[in-house]
Amino acid sequence: MKFSEILQSRLNRPENKGDDFGYTNQANVNSKRVINKNGSFNLVRVGEKKSLFHTLVTMKWWQFLLVIVGTYVAVNMTFAFIYLLCDINGIGMTPDYKVTDKFLIASFFSVQTLTTVGYGSLYPLSETVSMLASIEALTGLMIFAIFTGLMYGRFSKPAPGIRFSKNMLYAPYKQSYALMFRVANERNHNLTELEARILMSVVVPENGRETRKYQQLELENSRITYFPLNWTLVHYIDDKSPLYGMTKADFEGVDLEMMIMIKGYNETAAQSFHAKSSYTENEIIWNAKFRLPYHFREDGVTVFVLDKIDDYEELA
Numbered sequence: 001m002k003f004s005e006i007l008q009s010r011l012n013r014p015e016n017k018g019d020d021f022g023y024t025n026q027a028n029v030n031s032k033r034v035i036n037k038n039g040s041f042n043l044v045r046v047g048e049k050k051s052l053f054h055t056l057v058t059m060k061w062w063q064f065l066l067v068i069v070g071t072y073v074a075v076n077m078t079f080a081f082i083y084l085l086c087d088i089n090g091i092g093m094t095p096d097y098k099v100t101d102k103f104l105i106a107s108f109f110s111v112q113t114l115t116t117v118g119y120g121s122l123y124p125l126s127e128t129v130s131m132l133a134s135i136e137a138l139t140g141l142m143i144f145a146i147f148t149g150l151m152y153g154r155f156s157k158p159a160p161g162i163r164f165s166k167n168m169l170y171a172p173y174k175q176s177y178a179l180m181f182r183v184a185n186e187r188n189h190n191l192t193e194l195e196a197r198i199l200m201s202v203v204v205p206e207n208g209r210e211t212r213k214y215q216q217l218e219l220e221n222s223r224i225t226y227f228p229l230n231w232t233l234v235h236y237i238d239d240k241s242p243l244y245g246m247t248k249a250d251f252e253g254v255d256l257e258m259m260i261m262i263k264g265y266n267e268t269a270a271q272s273f274h275a276k277s278s279y280t281e282n283e284i285i286w287n288a289k290f291r292l293p294y295h296f297r298e299d300g301v302t303v304f305v306l307d308k309i310d311d312y313e314e315l316a
Helices: 003-011 052-058 061-090 102-114 127-156
Strands: 091-093 122-124 162-164 168-173 176-185 191-206 209-217 223-226 231-237 256-266 271-280 284-286 288-290 294-296 302-304 312-314
Touching (some): 052 127, 061 091, 061 102, 061 127, 102 122, 102 127, 122 127, 162 271, 168 288, 176 191, 176 256
Antiparallel strands (some): 176 231, 191 209, 191 256, 294 302
């Protein structure tokens, strides 16, 4: 009997009722992993309503800075053209002002008005320019207030800072084997009260079509209080596990994914956080064990090397 058929029969048992994951159980031969390694869903949503605030807060920093600079330049150039077209002669200049190009005069006046700098070398003379300058000053105040709020939103947004090991290991454990993977806190934040869940997704044939089945796997150590070092999470494969008795050959060619969800509390940011990732069948290393990622100094201090949480050694 094929692995998928054995697993399907086990998942259909009442005691192995799948977890309600919130994702479709439909699948096909070209289905990709549900959760990418960076924690994002492998999903394209068409027709969703976009939130400009959410987009600006979550976009990459270089994109955000490009939006700020682009907006600043666009607003300044817009008002410069308006001054140039309406009443360029309504902009007064001190006798020692040496700029003669009309467009540059309008541009510099626009910059000084938008930022409320007011060096005194340029100033409004006519009623038209004074009215336009008052509108631009108000526009500048609102724009910089919005940019300040967005900057605060980006800095205050808590980043999970959870680093997952590159691979999941199938390792000897107790009298049998276990699936193991590691996580670590990659930032200098204090994380507490962490909880972890692992949900197995496997595509099996059912009623003539491909169906995605979900099953939550039990973790021996699904909760920890403090998180100063790495955390090795273990699913012990005993007779209660749906993977009991499976071999490496059984896993080959199977559309299987182990989806990880972690939540906890960030004391530094005073906010809760969530992190997720996944491992596919080809990211499982068989018959291996992790190496210790920390050592002890002569003075008794523990030295944890974050980059070593991926290190493992294969067993005979």
